[in-house]
Amino acid sequence: MCGIVGAVAQRNIVPALLEGLQRLEYRGYDSCGLAVIRDHGLERARSTQRVAELAQQVQLEQLSGRLGISHTRWATHGAPATHNAHPHFSGNPPRIAVVHNGIIENYEQLREELSAEGYVFESQTDTEAVAHLVDSLYQGDLFEALQQACRRLVGAYALAVMSSDEPDRLAGARYGSPLVIGVGQNENFLASDALAIAGTTDQIIYLEDGDLVDLSTDTVLIVDRDGNDIDRIVHTVQAHMAAADLGPYRHYMQKEIFEQPRAVSDTLQDIDEIVPELFGAGAAEVFEEIDQVLILACGTSFYAGLTAKYWIESLAKIPTAVEIASEYRYRDSVPNPRTLVVTISQSGETADTLAALKHAKSLGMPHTLTICNVATSAMVRECELSFITRAGVEIGVASTKAFTTQLAALFLLAMALAKSKARLSSDRERELLRKLRHLPKAIAAVLALEPQVMDWADRFARKENALFLGRGMHYPVALEGALKLKEISYIHAEGYPAGELKHGPLALVTEAMPVVTIAPKDELLEKLKSNIQEVHARGGELYVFADADTNIRPENNIHVIRMPEHYGMLSPILHTITLQLLSYHTAVARGTDVDKPRNLAKSVTVE
Numbered sequence: 001m002c003g004i005v006g007a008v009a010q011r012n013i014v015p016a017l018l019e020g021l022q023r024l025e026y027r028g029y030d031s032c033g034l035a036v037i038r039d040h041g042l043e044r045a046r047s048t049q050r051v052a053e054l055a056q057q058v059q060l061e062q063l064s065g066r067l068g069i070s071h072t073r074w075a076t077h078g079a080p081a082t083h084n085a086h087p088h089f090s091g092n093p094p095r096i097a098v099v100h101n102g103i104i105e106n107y108e109q110l111r112e113e114l115s116a117e118g119y120v121f122e123s124q125t126d127t128e129a130v131a132h133l134v135d136s137l138y139q140g141d142l143f144e145a146l147q148q149a150c151r152r153l154v155g156a157y158a159l160a161v162m163s164s165d166e167p168d169r170l171a172g173a174r175y176g177s178p179l180v181i182g183v184g185q186n187e188n189f190l191a192s193d194a195l196a197i198a199g200t201t202d203q204i205i206y207l208e209d210g211d212l213v214d215l216s217t218d219t220v221l222i223v224d225r226d227g228n229d230i231d232r233i234v235h236t237v238q239a240h241m242a243a244a245d246l247g248p249y250r251h252y253m254q255k256e257i258f259e260q261p262r263a264v265s266d267t268l269q270d271i272d273e274i275v276p277e278l279f280g281a282g283a284a285e286v287f288e289e290i291d292q293v294l295i296l297a298c299g300t301s302f303y304a305g306l307t308a309k310y311w312i313e314s315l316a317k318i319p320t321a322v323e324i325a326s327e328y329r330y331r332d333s334v335p336n337p338r339t340l341v342v343t344i345s346q347s348g349e350t351a352d353t354l355a356a357l358k359h360a361k362s363l364g365m366p367h368t369l370t371i372c373n374v375a376t377s378a379m380v381r382e383c384e385l386s387f388i389t390r391a392g393v394e395i396g397v398a399s400t401k402a403f404t405t406q407l408a409a410l411f412l413l414a415m416a417l418a419k420s421k422a423r424l425s426s427d428r429e430r431e432l433l434r435k436l437r438h439l440p441k442a443i444a445a446v447l448a449l450e451p452q453v454m455d456w457a458d459r460f461a462r463k464e465n466a467l468f469l470g471r472g473m474h475y476p477v478a479l480e481g482a483l484k485l486k487e488i489s490y491i492h493a494e495g496y497p498a499g500e501l502k503h504g505p506l507a508l509v510t511e512a513m514p515v516v517t518i519a520p521k522d523e524l525l526e527k528l529k530s531n532i533q534e535v536h537a538r539g540g541e542l543y544v545f546a547d548a549d550t551n552i553r554p555e556n557n558i559h560v561i562r563m564p565e566h567y568g569m570l571s572p573i574l575h576t577i578t579l580q581l582l583s584y585h586t587a588v589a590r591g592t593d594v595d596k597p598r599n600l601a602k603s604v605t606v607e
């Protein structure tokens with residue numbers, strides 16, 4: 001998704017802007033650009049290539065300056081072409097420059113009005129309308145013009161704006177899309193996230209929706225949505241540097257897969273008793289009051305929610321619905337005020353999940369809880385209760401450690417709900433906590449299967465389609481396995497509950513269709529074995545991840561990797577990891593850009 005870095009300093013800020021863009025690459029983008037003010041004039045470089053190419057261009061054109069804005073663009077309005085890349089300029093000669101993340105919903109109306117005023121549009125973007133709007137309102141005070149412009153904007157935006165007439169001033173605004181201020185020594189920054197400026201400062205202010213900022217090298221002025229001057233807390237943010245280091249790994253995705261024992265262990269901390277307060281003050285009353293759970297999420301986080309449904313209904317016996325956020329927000333549904341609305345989000349900034357949450361609240365469901373990896377995110381701020389997963393920064397677009405830590409947190413939630421409804425005996429609580437505590441070791445044992453999975457990946461890399469089968473609580477794992485494979489290897493993959501095979505997908509089974517099967521040793525094992533035979537009998541090639549003691553043996557066209565141990569209710573967490581490894585090594589064998597798959601973004605902050 002689009003990324004913003006802006007800076008006002010007493011030194012040449014081009015290297016800091018380029019480093020910031022590089023740090024934002026993980027969010028996904030298809031073009032990039034940078035503008036500076038030099039000798040009272042605006043200069044820019046833009047590229048549809050990677051940030052590294054932009055850096056070369058910047059060097060060739062010798063761009064430098066003490067005030068600048070830069071951007072990675074993920075196309076929404078207008079193709080990924082140089083003329084659509086940000087920064088956008090307005091004025092003749094140019095005097096206003098704008099970078100933007102979000103979507104301006106009334107841009108067509110603004111475009112018409114501004115065209116009538118004589119502005120000529122050079123791009124198909126919604127952002128250019130903002131540049132012209134600010135220019136049309138500009139009377140020598142950039143902040144004032146931006147304030148007035150924001151009153152006219154409908155939609156979501158994070159903006160960084162500068163004017164060639166004011167070479168010591170950087171202005172910004174946030175509504176619906178993330179924006180932070182980085183406070184430095186005689187220099188200040190605007191960025192989409194703290195990671196972007198981690199190389200320069202660890203002093204971060206998280207802006208709230210409606211905030212506008214006016215920055216110079218040594219002043220930070222913030223005004224809230226009502227126009228009042230406001231102080232926001234300066235946070236000291238750590239650990240970002242380490243996250244950006246690849247260490248011995250080839251890709252961030254591989255690094256993040258191998259970080260899972262640590263990430264899960266950090267998320268579980270040293271919990272030795274399940275108490276509602278794990279989810280925030282007041283959770284005990286909320287858990288007692290609710291009689292239904294509604295989970296809202298997108299992408300991989302949605303599959304974490306689907307898994308949680310099995311756990312919550314089994315342990316706590318509370319009816320649980322799981323909905324894709326972008327669907328829920330637009331359909332007629334029947335609200336129940338005694339619902340616990342749970343959002344799951346790695347980033348805490350996903351536009352559809354945030355909108356679905358607000359929609360649920362507007363329908364009269366006040367009890368909200370989020371499972372989120374970013375403590376300072378909009379999602380955490382919007383929810384009554386929260387549990388922060390401690391995956392650490394996840395850079396690979398395809399989610400891995402964020403997913404397994406979400407699962408660990410959701411299992412805790414299922415236990416907490418069960419306990420508050422008096423459905424969890426203390427023996428069972430102790431037993432499940434023991435299992436949870438052992439989980440990091442169990443994950444490490446699964447990671448040791450990597451060489452065996454790599455052997456399969458070479459064969460997989462030559463396929464164009466794949467089916468993933470699971471049953472019960474491993475059905476969402478099959479869905480997640482298929483999603484992972486298609487995201488990073490571009491192999492078409494579908495996840496199915498194995499019992500549905502004969503109602504459709506069996507028609508697809510030929511020797512060209514690998515069928516990945518998750519075979520835990522649970523009460524559905526015998527039924528799953530029948531499903532395996534259905535595929536085998538039709539000449540299909542099976543790749544089975546089988547728990548110990550399942551008696552599924554390799555034979556012609558049935559390949560088996562044996563999982564170290566059966567892990568009961570927590571088994572989905574272990575089975576997910578082998579599927580992550582399979583996708584990762586298949587993508588590597590196909591030579592794709594694993595960490596930055598085409599067309600995808602890490603954090604989708606637009607609808």
Ligand code: G6P
Pocket residue numbers: 298299300301344345346347348349350353397398399600601602603604
């Ligand atoms: C994007 C990412 C996915 C992620 C989804 C939801 O599509 O590429 O990896 O699962 O957004 O993101 P969230 O931050 O809300 O978990």
